[in-house]
Amino acid sequence: GVIPRSAAGLSAYRNGAPLVTGRPWPPVATVTETFPTPRWRYVSTTLPELVPVGERTRIQLCGRLSVELDGVELVQSLRGKQVPLLLAYLVLNRDRPVGRDELIGALWPETAPRSQDAAMRTLLSRLRSALGRDVVFGRDELGLSLPEPAWVDVEAAASEVWRAQRALDGGDARAAWALAQVPLNIASRGLLPGTQASWLEPRRQELSDM
DSSP states (O other), rough: OOSSHHHHTOOOTTTTEEETTTTTTTOOOOOOOOOOOOOOOOOSSSSOOOOOOOOOHHHESSOOEEEETTTEOGGGGGOHHHHHHHHHHHHHHTOOOOHHHHHHHHOOSSOOSSSSSHHHHHHHHHHHHHHHHTTEEEESSEEEOOOEEEHHHHHHHHHHHHHHHHHHHTTTTTHHHHHHHHHHHHHHHBBBOOOOTTHHHHHHHHHHHO
């Protein structure tokens, strides 16, 4: 028979195992149902910014460098010290084609390698290998064709500043303050912290002015 879960039934235990007529109860199968965690992106703990989860490209240049394409983090594939710098320069200027001479001047401002073209070909090959050949286009003039929709933190900061200004101009100071927290938190991380390059300074100043 089955001992009811009463005071008498609860006392029929040996070493933590319940007993019925001197034998342990058969194990009861349990089913645990798990639910997927929503993919929300956060800019800060004080003001969560919901970044659309459908973006195919996500690049973070402020704070820890992050490059994500179609949900895959690729920053570890950027081999060498100069490849992340090459990517950052192209990202910050992705609204226009960038000439090879300009890139060489940005990456080697003082002492250029003996064979500049060969060095640039090596860096571009590594960048294309990491991101995909369709992403980095051009030969004499280069650029990025990021999978859309694309989210870049410095661009998002500028966009939110514009939205905050519009809200302020419309008399909604509370909304303007809330919108301004996004660029504030992005800018506070610093643009490629620890990296020394003269072309980064004007961009850093723009972020600081936000």
